[in-house]
Amino acid sequence: MPVHYTPPTPESLLPVPGVVLGAAKAAIKKWDRDDVLLVVCHPGTVAAGVFTQNRFCAAPVTVCREHLARGGAMRALVVNAGNANAGTGDAGLADAHAECIAVARLIECAPEEVLPYSTGVIMEPLPVERILAALPAARSAARADGWLAAARAIMTTDTVPKGASRRIDVGGAAVTVTGICKGAGMIHPDMATMLAFMATDAPIAAPLLRDIVREVAGVSFNGATVDGDTSTNDSFVLAATGRAGIAPIASAADPRLGTVRAAIEECAVALAQAIVRDGEGATKFIAIRVEGGKSVDECKRVAFGIAHSPLVKTAFFASDPNLGRIVCAIGNTAAPDTDPAKVSFWLDDVLVVDRGGRAASYREEDGQRVMKQEEITVRVDLGRGKAAATVWTCDFSHDYVSINADYRS
Amino acid sequence: MPVHYTPPTPESLLPVPGVVLGAAKAAIKKWDRDDVLLVVCHPGTVAAGVFTQNRFCAAPVTVCREHLARGGAMRALVVNAGNANAGTGDAGLADAHAECIAVARLIECAPEEVLPYSTGVIMEPLPVERILAALPAARSAARADGWLAAARAIMTTDTVPKGASRRIDVGGAAVTVTGICKGAGMIHPDMATMLAFMATDAPIAAPLLRDIVREVAGVSFNGATVDGDTSTNDSFVLAATGRAGIAPIASAADPRLGTVRAAIEECAVALAQAIVRDGEGATKFIAIRVEGGKSVDECKRVAFGIAHSPLVKTAFFASDPNLGRIVCAIGNTAAPDTDPAKVSFWLDDVLVVDRGGRAASYREEDGQRVMKQEEITVRVDLGRGKAAATVWTCDFSHDYVSINADYRS
Numbered sequence: 001m002p003v004h005y006t007p008p009t010p011e012s013l014l015p016v017p018g019v020v021l022g023a024a025k026a027a028i029k030k031w032d033r034d035d036v037l038l039v040v041c042h043p044g045t046v047a048a049g050v051f052t053q054n055r056f057c058a059a060p061v062t063v064c065r066e067h068l069a070r071g072g073a074m075r076a077l078v079v080n081a082g083n084a085n086a087g088t089g090d091a092g093l094a095d096a097h098a099e100c101i102a103v104a105r106l107i108e109c110a111p112e113e114v115l116p117y118s119t120g121v122i123m124e125p126l127p128v129e130r131i132l133a134a135l136p137a138a139r140s141a142a143r144a145d146g147w148l149a150a151a152r153a154i155m156t157t158d159t160v161p162k163g164a165s166r167r168i169d170v171g172g173a174a175v176t177v178t179g180i181c182k183g184a185g186m187i188h189p190d191m192a193t194m195l196a197f198m199a200t201d202a203p204i205a206a207p208l209l210r211d212i213v214r215e216v217a218g219v220s221f222n223g224a225t226v227d228g229d230t231s232t233n234d235s236f237v238l239a240a241t242g243r244a245g246i247a248p249i250a251s252a253a254d255p256r257l258g259t260v261r262a263a264i265e266e267c268a269v270a271l272a273q274a275i276v277r278d279g280e281g282a283t284k285f286i287a288i289r290v291e292g293g294k295s296v297d298e299c300k301r302v303a304f305g306i307a308h309s310p311l312v313k314t315a316f317f318a319s320d321p322n323l324g325r326i327v328c329a330i331g332n333t334a335a336p337d338t339d340p341a342k343v344s345f346w347l348d349d350v351l352v353v354d355r356g357g358r359a360a361s362y363r364e365e366d367g368q369r370v371m372k373q374e375e376i377t378v379r380v381d382l383g384r385g386k387a388a389a390t391v392w393t394c395d396f397s398h399d400y401v402s403i404n405a406d407y408r409s
Numbered sequence: 410m411p412v413h414y415t416p417p418t419p420e421s422l423l424p425v426p427g428v429v430l431g432a433a434k435a436a437i438k439k440w441d442r443d444d445v446l447l448v449v450c451h452p453g454t455v456a457a458g459v460f461t462q463n464r465f466c467a468a469p470v471t472v473c474r475e476h477l478a479r480g481g482a483m484r485a486l487v488v489n490a491g492n493a494n495a496g497t498g499d500a501g502l503a504d505a506h507a508e509c510i511a512v513a514r515l516i517e518c519a520p521e522e523v524l525p526y527s528t529g530v531i532m533e534p535l536p537v538e539r540i541l542a543a544l545p546a547a548r549s550a551a552r553a554d555g556w557l558a559a560a561r562a563i564m565t566t567d568t569v570p571k572g573a574s575r576r577i578d579v580g581g582a583a584v585t586v587t588g589i590c591k592g593a594g595m596i597h598p599d600m601a602t603m604l605a606f607m608a609t610d611a612p613i614a615a616p617l618l619r620d621i622v623r624e625v626a627g628v629s630f631n632g633a634t635v636d637g638d639t640s641t642n643d644s645f646v647l648a649a650t651g652r653a654g655i656a657p658i659a660s661a662a663d664p665r666l667g668t669v670r671a672a673i674e675e676c677a678v679a680l681a682q683a684i685v686r687d688g689e690g691a692t693k694f695i696a697i698r699v700e701g702g703k704s705v706d707e708c709k710r711v712a713f714g715i716a717h718s719p720l721v722k723t724a725f726f727a728s729d730p731n732l733g734r735i736v737c738a739i740g741n742t743a744a745p746d747t748d749p750a751k752v753s754f755w756l757d758d759v760l761v762v763d764r765g766g767r768a769a770s771y772r773e774e775d776g777q778r779v780m781k782q783e784e785i786t787v788r789v790d791l792g793r794g795k796a797a798a799t800v801w802t803c804d805f806s807h808d809y810v811s812i813n814a815d816y817r818s
Contacts (some may be wrong), residue, residue: 055747056740087736089750089766121734123767186737227719228739229734310636310719310805311595311813316590318814324531326640327496327597331465332639340465341498357498358532396719401807404720407725 001159002278003285003374003394008163009108013147016176017201018042018241022142023153028082028120028132032224034153036131038138039077039197040107045241046272047074047115048210050217052234054217057094058086059126060116061235067112073207075113076103077197080120080131080256081154081182086232088122095128102132106139119182119195120156122284135155151180154195155199157403158184159278164270166263170256172246177263179238180187181221181271185280186231191215196221196236202260203242212261219378220268223391226279227400228308238264276392281399284316285375291388292381298335299382299389305333306378313396316376321367323352330380342383355383410557410568410689412783412803414692417572422556425585427451427650428721431551432562435543437491437529437536441495442649443562445540445545448486448606449516455648456483456524457619457628461643467495468475468505468535470524476521481615484522485646486606488515488589489529489540490563495641496532503535509539515548527566528604528642553683554745560589566812567593568687573679575672579665582654584611586672588647590630590680594813595640604682605630607644610670611653622647622671629677632709632800635688636809638718643813649671685801692724694784700797701790707744708791708798714742715787722805725785731774732761739789751792757785764792 001004019041023034041047048069053059078099085092100114118126142151151161165178181196204212217236242248249257277285288306294301306312309329315322323345331341341356347370351359370376416753428450429712432443450456458477462469477483486509494501523575527535550558560570573588588607613621626645650659658666686694697715702708715721719740732754739752750765760768779785 047484054737054740055743055745056749056752087733087762087765088769091766121731121738122735123762186734217551229718229737231721232733232737233738309638310809311638314810314813317810320814321528324493324496324533324641325595326466327532328463328638328641331463331641334464336464338464343465353496353532355502356496358496358534378797396810398807398810400719401723401726401810403803404723405729 002040002167003282005274006087006158007160008148009235010145010148011148013163014167014176014178015144016178016199016241017243018045019199020142020144021146021150022138022140023149024134024137026130026139028079028130028254034144034149035081036134036138037150038103038135038142039150040237041075041117042241042243043075045074045239046206046209047237047239048072048206048213049235049237050213052230052232052258054230054232056087056169056232058084058233059088059092059120060085060118061092061095061233062114063100064235067115069268070112072114072209072341074115075109076107077115077117078103079117080154082120083118083124083126084120084122084233085118085126090126092126092173095126097208098128102135106135115194115237117235119154122232147178147180154182156182157280158182160318161381162271162274162278164267166267168257168263170258175244175246175260176200176372177379178342179271181275185226186229195233198264198267199239199262201241201244201262203244203246203248204240204260205248208249208252208257209238209240211256212264216268220265220272223394224259224272224276225304225391227277237372273392276394279394279395282394283397284395286393287377287390288393289377289388289390290380290382292385293387294385296387296389299387300391302330302333302382303389303391305329307393310396316395317397319371321364321371322365326378327353334382338382338384344381346379364370413689414569414683415439416569417557419557421574422572422660423576423585424553424576425587425650427454427654428608429545429551429553430555430559431549431552432558433719434544435489435539437489437539437615443558444490445543445547446488446559446562447512447544447551449551450482450484450648451650451652453649454483455481455615455618456646456648457481457615457622458646459622459646461641461807463639463641465496465641466689467493467527468497468501468643469494469527470642471502471510472505473524473644476524479521481618482522483524484518485516486524486526487512487525488563491529492527492533492535493529493531493642494527494535494728497534501535507537508540511544515544524646525719526604526644528563529798531641531778534540545555556587556589563591565591566689567591571680571683571687573676574790577672577677579655579668582616584653584669585609586676588676588680590684593686593687594635596640604642607673607676608648608650609669610650610653610674611800612653612657613649613669614657617661617666618647618649619672625674625677629674629681633681633685634800634802635685636678636714682801685803690806690813691803692806693804695802696727696786696799697802698786698797698799699789699791701794701801702796703791703794705796705798709794711739711791712798712800716800716802719805725804725805728780730773730780732776735787736762740741743791747791747793753790754789
């Protein structure tokens with residue numbers, strides 16, 4: 001069960017004018033559930049996305065990049081769970097293109113206006129015929145209130161569907177932002193994320209949308225990590241249908257942009273945290289904030305160093321305040337000219353290391369108290385600058401090993 | 410139990426003329442075993458060492474660096490298990506110096522000729538009084554054939570003592586190399602290693618000894634990883650007592666140097682592999698060889714990327730040929746300009762990925778056969794150069810989580 005996460009209800013995911021979503025069964029794996037999703041957007045929709053930096057990126061990621069590079073006009077998304085279509089060479093690329101062509105025929109648009117997504121096992125041939133056969137049923141099922149069913153259809157090792165929604169007032173008109181995502185393992189987004197799709201009816205120009213996606217990914221999905229493995233398929237796409245009753249937002253100076261951007265960021269952070277809360281085998285949710293760095297990159301490197309240490313993660317699982325392991329992780333990732341005698345860290349409100357050494361005030365029972373919580377904040381002060389960054393992770397339990405030892409069976 | 414590793418016997422660890430070793434009980438933790446080791450070397454011994462790059466390096470590491478920087482004259486090593494004396498600030502430094510002073514008084518040498526080592530829990534005050542009190546007993550126990558008892562005294566989560574020995578003929582005279590080490594978790598040496606101590610009676614000049622230590626560490630200990638956490642205490646020291654009956658080796662052009670160096674490297678590789686074979690919770694030993702890179706660093710980065718992926722490690726534990734996880738790990742660590750279409754990899758003799766895609770010849774049952782073995786070689790060809798590197802790692806099992814969730818209790 002996820003850590004302190006209430007899955008969305010049908011009512012909590014607000015329809016976005018100009019977007020319908022439908023799921024169907026393609027039996028990608030031996031399961032009896034929807035595993036293909038078709039999202040259809042109104043003509044005039046523009047989209048922007050960020051994708052994995054993994055050199056073995058999946059075929060659908062390559063196709064998405066090509067299609068979005070044509071300006072951002074977007075009419076549909078087609079997603080399958082159970083097979084990542086990664087490490088599949090030219091055949092995989094042909095399969096991803098075949099999906100786009102089939103969807104284009106079905107909804108009457110250009111194949112370049114379709115974005116394909118895949119998630120699941122890497123390096124197995126995509127059963128593309130079964131996906132194509134399921135598309136008409138997905139089209140028939142498409143509804144404006146289909147977000148929750150869509151979130152369910154893209155799950156793999158996720159234990160709950162994940163979604164977030166905001167409705168804001170922009171100059172007297174309602175603007176909606178809704179998003180869904182999936183992901184529980186192979187999570188360490190790099191410039192992008194697992195599979196996340198968000199839409200808004202705000203009429204945002206494509207160049208502005210691209211900036212928003214990049215910036216929002218940096219403070220949301222790119223701060224989430226479960227196991228430090230950046231997947232071959234990470235994708236975060238944001239679509240703007242323009243169907244809200246407001247004038248187009250075409251300038252970065254438009255004060256309405258900040259309002260909409262804030263709602264997008266709130267949803268993205270909620271989705272990114274949901275992935276970590278539902279991390280494979282997770283029993284705890286840990287926020288790691290590193291302050292006092294010379295750059296955000298430096299702070300992120302130290303924060304991820306703590307978040308990825310198997311020794312730190314197993315200590316959290318055991319509720320054991322074995323805090324020397326955090327000291328070790330900081331020491332491994334801090335810049336070479338970092339002065340340990342200026343580094344301090346806290347576990348929630350408890351000062352553990354005070355400028356390089358164990359704090360005089362630190363008592364084992366205080367550390368124990370915080371470590372027993374299901375939500376914990378580790379705060380590090382590097383004592384050498386003004387930059388800061390926050391990442392989120394989970395612990396490393398027996399269930400993580402079990403889940404990943406059994407995943408394909 | 411370690412994977413395919415036969416622990417040393419008393420007879421297999423050959424005495425090195427000029428070195429005696431003695432252990433004693435200091436009750437550093439609640440255990441009834443020797444946990445303090447004193448190694449005494451003959452006057453005239455020179456030593457060289459490499460140490461952790463962790464910014465929070467332990468107090469004894471700082472002191473070792475200072476003492477060895479004075480030219481390399483070395484008379485004694487004092488080691489304790491159970492407490493790392495790391496993250497202990499100025500008090501930790503004072504404790505390490507106190508150990509050196511006490512040993513210097515005991516054996517009549519300068520404190521700067523003593524090297525302190527500590528290994529165990531980080532960030533707890535060193536019970537230095539108990540160590541000092543145990544030193545006379547360790548001195549009384551010191552014997553030339555004390556190597557195995559010494560290897561036992563420095564164990565922490567190790568399940569077996571680790572040692573290696575070679576006797577070679579150098580110009581008609583016998584030269585001996587013997588070493589011991591410890592380490593099973595927090596293993597990812599960086600320019601150095603866990604705790605390893607080796608000695609030879611070959612009379613090698615200090616500058617040559619420093620080169621040998623650095624080079625040998627690069628192809629032995631620095632290729633070992635259990636969990637990717639570079640410890641605060643990694644240290645590898647090589648002492649040359651000069652007691653073998655041969656003329657001093659003072660020039661890099663001396664042909665005898667290669668003979669001695671090879672024996673030192675063989676011992677170091679055996680010790681490094683022993684640590685991985687006894688890795689916490691290990692059920693498999695995996696060698697990862699990356700070839701066809703533009704540089705050794707590039708090959709090592711990809712090899713460690715595979716070795717550190719929790720998803721790869723759990724797949725090995727499960728004997729599951731979920732080889733897409735290896736593809737993902739390669740893609741995350743390969744240089745940005747790597748062409749996936751030139752990358753191939755093998756599992757032992759089985760070609761899995763042939764230039765970017767699943768090999769036409771690959772059959773799941775062949776992958777399954779290799780994955781079930783206790784020793785496996787992963788060979789990757791990056792297809793872009795002539796450099797190569799090998800690293801060794803183990804799998805990630807339920808026992809790893811159990812061991813590290815319970816370590817301090």
